[in-house]
Amino acid sequence: MPETSRRTVLKAGAALAAVTAAPAPAAPVTAAGQMAVTLVGPTRVSLKINGEAHAQVLEPRVTLLDALRERIGLTGTKKGCDRGECGACTVLVDGRRIKSCLTLAVMWQGSEITTIEGLAHRDGLHPVQSAFIDNDGLQCGFCTPGQIMSAVACIEEGHTGSDEEIREWMSGNLCRCGCYPNIVASVRQAAKHG
Ligand code: FES
Numbered sequence: 001m002p003e004t005s006r007r008t009v010l011k012a013g014a015a016l017a018a019v020t021a022a023p024a025p026a027a028p029v030t031a032a033g034q035m036a037v038t039l040v041g042p043t044r045v046s047l048k049i050n051g052e053a054h055a056q057v058l059e060p061r062v063t064l065l066d067a068l069r070e071r072i073g074l075t076g077t078k079k080g081c082d083r084g085e086c087g088a089c090t091v092l093v094d095g096r097r098i099k100s101c102l103t104l105a106v107m108w109q110g111s112e113i114t115t116i117e118g119l120a121h122r123d124g125l126h127p128v129q130s131a132f133i134d135n136d137g138l139q140c141g142f143c144t145p146g147q148i149m150s151a152v153a154c155i156e157e158g159h160t161g162s163d164e165e166i167r168e169w170m171s172g173n174l175c176r177c178g179c180y181p182n183i184v185a186s187v188r189q190a191a192k193h194g
């Protein structure tokens with residue numbers, strides 16, 4: 001996954017939040033023609049997560065990860081480093097994988113957010129979840145939700161032509177238990193079975 005510094009993302013998110021959050025006063029324009037934005041306080045947002053709308057009142061600075069875990073109770077998404085380095089917090093937004101600790105919840109109104117809780121369906125586990133079980137792609141399991149979400153996107157993106165390619169495109173997800181060979185085998189199996 002492309003890496004972006006936390007500071008850059010928070011700055012961009014704060015600016016976007018200030019622009020999109022209502023009610024906001026008309027922003028004055030500086031001599032340079034830039035919008036001078038003012039952050040507002042708690043803002044009502046509606047997030048669509050795993051097909052369900054979740055109305056929340058959030059400070060614009062709340063990350064998507066904290067909104068999921070602390071406000072909405074979806075604790076399957078893990079907080080490892082909280083600084084974009086480990087991938088434990090990976091979720092899908094409109095089908096793209098993102099590190100939810102590096103983005104602000106208010107930025108994603110109107111988007112489809114999928115967490116590990118939304119992968120399985122009534123008729124059983126998602127094929128990537130089954131492949132992780134079949135191949136022992138986990139040990140302690142802490143990184144596993146992020147690994148699985150990332151694997152779903154990796155397969156969708158078509159980055160599974162070889163083990164090397166899988167390793168490269170899964171490299172944003174760290175596993176402190178060192179289960180990498182089994183994780184690669186899991187992704188390979190899931191990709192093979194479509
Ligand atoms: Fe987000 Fe580590 S918790 S990358």
Ligand code: FES
Pocket residue numbers: 137138139140141142143144174175176177178179
């Ligand atoms: Fe323990 Fe990956 S299974 S950190």
